[in-house]
Amino acid sequence: MARKPENNNRLDDAARAGWLYYVAGRTQDEIASIMGISRQSAQRLVSLAMAERLVKVRLDHPIAACLEAAARLKDRYQLKYADVVPSDPGSASTTVGIAEAGAAEIERWLKTAEPVVLAVGTGRTLKATIDQLPPMDCPQHRIVSLTGNIRLDGSAAYYNVIFSMADVINARHFPMPLPVLVSSPEEREVLHKQSLVKMALELGARADAVFVGVGELGAEAPLCEDGFLAREEMAGLMAAGAVGEICGWMFDHDGALLTGSINERVASIPLPPRDRASVIGIAKGRRKHEALRAALRGGIINGLITDESTAEYLLKA
């Protein structure tokens, strides 16, 4: 009868115990008495069944795939935070879904009692995110804009992230009264010494959480469309290897910031140190794929809110 079934028997018992526990719903005490062993042995068998993956838990709901993708993204790119929302294949929107999810995450930060510093970038996605925020009263927190939204011609882009945000959450807010780009490194230096700007710079460096959009480059890039960047410059940047930008900071395929070139004229506040702060990118869609992957690779962002199909791309790469 019993030849050498040691290992086999053990897994058999584990399977039996796991079955009684997970399928039949008995307590470990009951299993112990049914199988004639001590409760601790029963417990060991049950957890062995789990460890050996004898019991398989399946969750039949679209949301499950999203959660799993988020967990894998976290692991793959060493993220502090990841959230994946279901894709809507039919929709062309670049914000539906992630805007709500982004707002929820911002809300979680704002709900904390101890004061935090939140920083935001700009762009359509971020504007849509802010628009999903419920009114809140957060006098203990401060919010700062990492980047301006002044165009080359001096006018302001229509979306107004920091002020919209301040409108609904009633916290002290620090705008960035500068263009995204200035004409020279020297001009940047001068502007950054203005007292108002200095306060924002200082605050930005201490931000606990940062929420940014991720810009792709190309002829139809929002950066051009919105008049932040001349098309000739765009071509030069792409030739230099740039694939995306965050708050105006250009980076290449590996997520390394471009040295020289335009980055010396970016007036935005630098992203705070990634080891301390959460820098959460909010983006989805085919056109953002490469830029997102580069930003994740290079650790420019350590948090991500995206949708399923974008997550799929980022995972298979």
Added chain:
Amino acid sequence: MARKPENNNRLDDAARAGWLYYVAGRTQDEIASIMGISRQSAQRLVSLAMAERLVKVRLDHPIAACLEAAARLKDRYQLKYADVVPSDPGSASTTVGIAEAGAAEIERWLKTAEPVVLAVGTGRTLKATIDQLPPMDCPQHRIVSLTGNIRLDGSAAYYNVIFSMADVINARHFPMPLPVLVSSPEEREVLHKQSLVKMALELGARADAVFVGVGELGAEAPLCEDGFLAREEMAGLMAAGAVGEICGWMFDHDGALLTGSINERVASIPLPPRDRASVIGIAKGRRKHEALRAALRGGIINGLITDESTAEYLLKA
């Protein structure tokens, strides 16, 4: 702020909580803080996910004793398929365990690429089995109900196997819009000529796999309890030697269909030829013992899903 499609969100949240709990292994406290709700709400969501069968736990490990019993059953009764699940001595449930196993076998059939015709009976066990099926998209298959679930008084029994099944697996389905029993052989003949019924009859005859419960007879038989059969008739049947029924077809101790008597008024679709199709009975428990043995002896079923202690009975006989 427009931000909630409530109805949808409820199950979403349940799925999310269930995933975090069962897959990610978080505690309910953690889930509560992640989702921004109280622990009790988290607990409710987790158990809702269970109740709504969003999470399905399955144990695929073959337990040696069960495997051996299955092999012996196959041999002893010339079965095409046999599956034995562990017994839970204390439990009074007649479905726990075999329902999951039955669902797994149905799933295997549904996963085949070439189109198959699946037929199902009715009853509590089968309903519990169907409830364990994961959502699937199977436009290539067809499913047909071998029997109606209309009572003597014209009302429908609460369990609704074919429609529940169609709900989750999205295949063309063919219900049997008749009672289990009609008043006379002649009426049956008339009814069976209705075009709708004829299609079901035709399909049933071509079924590749059939899943049925096995009904025992007696004063407390489900057939009586559910109002399909008057108690006086039951007594007569038993006197005539009937020990069990499948889809309403009465059989005796040797598994031979009773001639005459009530069987001439059974409106169910006849079971397809056993040499071609798999007719799999799903049943366990003391009260089903005799009916099961008779059905196996007579070859009414050529497949079986049961539990260890029932298997033991069937093997020692």
Added chain:
DNA sequence: ACCAAAATTTTACCGTTTGATAAAAAAATA
């Protein structure tokens, strides 16, 4: 648009179940 009723959520509490640890006992191995 308002108020009242109903339903849901939160808060608080309690007994049971669970996972983990450490020492004693038993079994297996050399």
Added chain:
DNA sequence: TATTTTTTTATCAAACGGTAAAATTTTGGT
């Protein structure tokens, strides 16, 4: 027999499931 490994026993803090009252939100009627 001595040594190693496993199982049992005992104990404890954390986690869980249930209940009940208070607070909140939703619903329905006016």
